[in-house]
Amino acid sequence: MMWRSIGGIAFAAIMLVGCVVGFLGFARPSISEAENRTLTTFPEFTMASFLDGSYFSQLSLWYSDTYPLREPLVQAGLDLKSLYGFTPETRLIGGNRVSDQIPPVEDEDDSPLAAATPRDHNVAEPDVRVRAANIEDQIVNGLYVTNSAAYTLYYFDKDATQAYADVINKAAELLDGKAKVYSILLPTNAGVMLDDAVLSDLGVPNQDQAIDYFYSRMNDNVITVPTFDTLYDHRDEYLYFRTDHHWTQLAAWYVFESFCETAGKKPADYDSWEELVFQPFVGEYSGFTEVGSFIPDSVVARKPQGVDTMTYWADDLNLDDTYTGPIITDLTDADEGANKYNCFVCGNRPMSYIENPNVTDGSSCLVIKDSFGNPLVSTMVDNYQYIWTLDFRFTNQKLVDMVEEHHIQDVIFENVLMFAGTYDCSDLLATIVYPSE
Secondary structure, rough: OOOHHHHHHHHHHHHHHHHHHHHHHHHOOOOEEOOOOOEEOOOOOOOOHHOOOHHHHHHHHHHHHOOOOHHHHHHHHHHHHHHHHOOOOEEEEOOOOOOOOOOOOOOOOOOHHHHHOOOOOOOOOHHHHHHHHHHHHHOOOOOEOOEEEEOOOOOOOOHHHHHHHHHHHHHHHHHOOOOOEEEEEOOOHHHHHHHHHEEEEEEOOHHHHHHHHHHHHOOEEEEOOHHHHHHHOOOOOOOEOOOOOOEOOHHHHHHHHHHHHHHHHOOOHHOEEEEEEEEEEHHHHOOOOOOOOOOOOOEEEOOOOOEEEEEEEOOOOOOOOOEEEOOOOOOOOOOOOOHHHHHOOOOOOOHHHHOOOOOOOOOOEEEEEEEHHHHHEEEEEOOOOEEEEOOOOOOOOOHHHHHHHOOOOOEEEEHHHHHOOOHHHHHHHHHHHHOOO
16 A cells, blocks of 8 residues: 555655646757657647647647657657667658648639738848758658558648749749740659558548649749649559659650640650669658668669750859769669769759750740759750749849840759648749849
């Protein structure tokens, strides 16, 4: 009886200490080193969220996610699991977000004409680098691991979606009569490869519906390219890597075929291109989760026939300092740990230029892209005489100036949903699109 009393007192004391610690606001962490992610922020109070109860759910999530002792407890849990000799086959890393509900596309009160109040898109140069890093953080802002592969989840944000659409609409307005504007929005690997029932259990939306909603917010002078069904119809093929959030060149080719159908072009004969295979490839997920049980990937790259070299800028503030490189870099003999995804168009460069002497029709395009655009551009080479690219995360160029100076006919905005659905993405795009004040 005495030991039972002592145990009860000890348990009550532990609970009391835990409660006191829980109220130490100054000790609450903002990032998790163990899970390599930013923790949930304190929710903003609104009367709407208070009345519908979502504020209390968000408050509870913040409290548990930023508990002062959570980091050593999480790390201890990870260390304990490592003693088992295995990690769980199915698990979620990060993902402590609440996805907005996707409104019906046909909602008349939700038309592009009812756009949100325009944002202030003046982004200071130091903040540009921070925002670029924040965009990359979306890779693990919800990572689902199952069946020896990892998947990046996407959380819908209605206001951020509108902000993105506003920038694309502005580009089409500024380029009216000068160039056609296309939007290519790409689903993440989770959206295509996981079943809807799994996505629902994870609290994330159907990405087909999300892309439809993005496109519904764009004006009629923006030409939207179907992507989700294009990829979903081939989901039994090698479209995405298991150890990396990127897609394969084959997936990019299918989307380029969809673009050509939309633009009234005949795509080049991709199947006749020389094929190179670089393996093994272990991608960026290895920095966030144990991928030892994963099947290593291979990077399959086909080389366009018309031209093999390109020009790029490491810093587009210095346009006199140019470099040349292969459109498809042969990484057959690269180190095992090399990022073989960088074989496409010399990797992430602020600006690049490809001229195909075998295409003589004067056709030209400007691709404003993220890293998913690299294999996409490699599939476009035999269809355009001139291809310019801008990586919106690292460039200082202005859209209208580029179009006028280089006589661009097609402007193609390519973004994957997990990037496009953030304010950081729309603000960085705006630095390219909006004229300087």
